[in-house]
Amino acid sequence: MDSVLEQLKNGVLRFRKDVYPEQADFFAQAASEPQRPHTLFITCADSRIDPNLITQTNPGEVFVTRNIGNMVPAYGEMLGGVSAVIEYAVSALEVRHIVVCGHSDCGAMKALLAPGSTDKLPAVSNWLVNAQAALAVAESLHEKDPSRPVLDVLTEQNVLLQMQHLKTHPSVAGAMAHGNLTLSGWIYAIGSGHVCVAEDGQRSFQAI
């Protein structure tokens, strides 16, 4: 008996029994029409983040892609899953906003600060290259002002860097030029539930 699978199956049964009946009309409606999400939400794969929970959105509102460290390879660097999600969300689904959401206690950011810690994880090491420029900026900022933990500075700089990478994607650049798309960077503090936001063009994060 696989106890984890049993746990997951029991969750599905509870969903079917307790949650679905209360929203059956909503799900029937959602199934009968194409999805029209207003937002593409790019965040870390960390299991402690729940995009729908923290934004209080329903199924159908937020198109989500997650990866280690909420990264967006610059266009052409790694044409793969993330690039395809961005292109589809912007050009086909016509989302009006993209959030890049980093978070406290991020394992990817901690790994960047501990060179060698991912030596036995070659795929992870390779992926973290997408944040190398953020590491350089964070170390420089931290040297000038050591009052803030370097991990916090790096987490912010990574979100700002990935927002820059987003703009190298033709679909994003085109939609922004038309005035149809805006970007923001978020930092979610898991322990307190606080979210700080940097709107496009801002270099610092403000609490909501």
Ligand SMILES: [Zn+2]
């Ligand atoms: Zn993370």
